[in-house]
Amino acid sequence: MNKDVKVIKVKNLCKKFGDFTANNNLSFEVSKGEIFGFLGANGAGKTTAIKILCGLSYPTSGEISVAGFDVYKQREQLKRNIGYMSQKFSLYEDLTVFENIRFYGGIYGLSKEVIHRKADDLLKKLDLQHARNKRISSLPLGWKQKLAFSVAIFHDPEIVFLDEPTGGVDPVTRRQFWDLIYEASREGITIFVTTHYMDEAEYCDRVSIMVDGKIEALDTPAKLKEDFNAVDMDQVFLALARTATNVE
Amino acid sequence: MNRFIGFLKKEFYHIFRDKRSMLILFGMPIVQIMLFGYVINTDLKDVKMAVLDHSKDEYTAEIINKITSSGYFQLSNNLKSIEQADVIFRKGDVKLILVFEPDFGKKLVKNSKANVQILTDASDPNTANLEVSYLQGILQNYNVEINQDKQLPSSIQANSRMYFNANLESVFMFIPGIMATILMLVSAMMTSISIAREKELGTMEILLVSPLNPLQIILGKVTPYLALSFINALVIVGMGYFVFGVPVLGSFTLLMAESVLFIFLALSIGIFISTVAKSQQVAMMLSMFVLMLPTIILSGFIFPIRNMPVPLQVISYIIPPKYFIVILKNIMLKGVGLEYVWKETLILLAMTFGFIGLSLKKFKIRLQ
Amino acid sequence: MNAGISIENLSKTYGSVQALKGINLDINSGELFGLIGPDGAGKTTLFRLLATLLLPDIGSARLCDIDIVEGYKQIRNLLGYMPGKFSLYQDLSVIENLEFFATVFDTRIEDNMDMIHDIWVQIEPFKDRLAGNLSGGMKQKLALCCALIHQPKVLLLDEPTTGVDAVSRSEFWQMLKNLKSKGITIVVATPYMDEANLCERVALIKDGEILQVNTPQEIVDQFERKLYAIKSDDNYQCLLDLREFEFTNSVFLFGQTLHYTDVRKEFSLEEVNSYLKSKGHLHLEIEHVKPGIEDCFMALSTKADGYE
Known part of the structure; x- marks a missing residue:
């Protein structure tokens, strides 16, 4: 992690839908290569914030730059420099492993040679060479998720956004997934991740916890536990989330 | 019974809360009738008319005067013989020829009865039909006028004859056609989609594990659409009658009974589709391609069946709306009773039982 | 009933x-x-x-x-x-x-x-x-x-x-x-x-x-091995190093620690400690912990996979 380089800069981000404030004055910075955990109960406003950071929706107000690009004016460049993976959708089930890789590589304008070379490396790393021409639908969930992550960082983005990437995945695969996250982080890719598993919050360099559209806590897991006098992140989270009034 | 009412309540909530269904249910019939109705029903103005007057007396002169002064018709030719009719129609300007029989005036006074023949170019059958009814109206008015101070009422007999399209196919066909289309759409498509939706959302899983049996589920799903389709049938016939003057010459009760039969058939097809389709999208596509397109294209609604290539004609025999349209046409436009449509009715009945049987057999009590 | x-x-x-x-x-x-x-x-x-x-x-x-x-x-x-x-x-x-x-x-x-x-x-x-x-x-x-x-x-x-x-x-x-x-x-x-x-x-x-x-x-009581929680300044590097360690049976990230089991029944923790020190992990906390269901699940599932 390079603390001198900030790849996400958010200052006073606000997002309103009519009378409802989904994001209330968020401010934070994320360093290059950092694993940043973005936690919050359902309805706390995580998804809204992620959409803004990915350039999918405009904030109501605030200064936000992602990978050095302004979310108001430079959305195209911004999108080219980020990767995104969610639990719900990542890969085309009816395409083969390689077809998916080729498709995503093509989207980001990688040349045919680069795609082939990187695809070989990727499949080798994941030990998936034998599945190269298998359809995604025939793979176990854990493999799919690992592959989806690798595809999301296939174009070497500055930042990758992971929206609950490990939901429902078995504990062993979940850890293999985190191996990939750590490795990407070491290569300098910033990881922005949401999760419902509180043990995973511990794996993050820093964690922010959102309640009712505000960031109520932001620090290293160790510091947060100390502040809240808690033994684990679960307790920190519960202590904060119980104060929520935003029961939808 | 309680269960059934509860189910119905829920179905009506779904329908009334879904703007899309409401639009399909009530917006579409009206829009379709208006569209078809107005596209076909252009107002008459200065239609070119020729006269072949074998009588040439004061009565014929007065009638011609009445007709031309109405504003709807314009006299363009006086013909010498009936042989000219064909030629003049083929030229295309004149749409209508009025033929007075010899001694028209004398016969009217003496026999209280005289004949006039209306020849129309029925290559545009809708306009031709309209022209005839306008002319008949004018003749009727004149007849009333001259009868005012007579003891023995006289009558002008107007016979119309169509050139180029003698049976006047497709005139007013749009009402039976739309009725078949709409009832098919509402009944089959909407039920199949609504059942498929339960599968897609996973609520079917809960209904299946409940003590409800398949018949109860099907009846609950279908009854609201039976009621709504029936209302639709009334709306269509009503609009046809009041807005476009499409008559119901035969028995109204029979007409409605046949409509209910067709609705049942469409519903059973809808259920059948839903037993095959797993998602709303599939149900929609199936309904579109298996039901809607054939209903519009192959039922004789828009294109006359006898002009189709033979293979398509053969296919048209298995298309339920074809029979329904024949039934409607006979009852509404020809005014005949069950004795003329029993064959078609039987075919529809058989198809209905067939599909109900198939659906009940295919409707699964389990997920696989 | x-x-x-x-x-x-x-x-x-x-x-x-x-x-x-x-x-x-x-x-x-x-x-x-x-x-x-x-x-x-x-x-x-x-x-x-x-x-x-x-x-x-x-x-x-x-x-x-x-x-x-x-x-x-x-x-x-x-x-x-x-x-x-x-x-x-x-x-x-x-x-x-x-x-x-x-x-x-x-x-x-x-x-x-x-x-x-x-x-x-x-x-x-x-x-x-x-x-x-x-x-x-x-x-x-x-x-x-x-x-x-x-x-x-x-x-x-x-x-x-x-x-x-x-x-x-x-x-x-x-x-x-x-x-x-x-x-x-x-x-x-x-x-x-x-x-x-x-x-x-x-x-x-x-x-x-x-x-x-x-x-x-x-289930927890039947966990076969002794489970240790290891905490270092860089857990991920520590994880990679432990995977190379000859006596490692299993090592998993586990919240703020690593969960480690040894292939041997009897062994001295000092050995693990000195191995990690040699790899540059100076601030180590190693303690014996009780396994949770997740530890058991992982142990059982890797074992099941091993027989396949």
């Missing part, structure tokens, strides 16, 4: 995928039983079989002493089932949903208030809201109410807490405990290992096979 479940050699195959591979399981009447396993383990298939929605290929199962194939009609009256997906009518309000399910079972809400009262008071303030506009936790509470409205003897809950935040999850489990006191047999499927401790007994399930059935305590 015996509201237990007995499953014998139950198998189910979809195409080429064997979802359940000859499962044997007995669940006692009135038990709060957990089916713990990741997605794709076969939990949903097992539930659908028990809920009479699927037919088994081989084997049989009985609910309340009734066969799931022959007695499906009776079972459907005795069963409360909550599928994994939120399966209520989104375009109906909370109260309309509940009323509908009451009429389906030919009963009324008022007659069953004692059963659902504790849950109902929590969603009653939103009773006129459309179900589609409820939060995840509220939806689950409503779904539970609907599944309980006919006073079932057996309750099958397929991943009721997936996608639900931690607060709602703990509330949901509290409700299940209250329900258990009413004598209902409750079977809960969950991918969350930590929820195992909230059940009386659990079955750990993976790839269509049951790894183990026992009380959470027994």
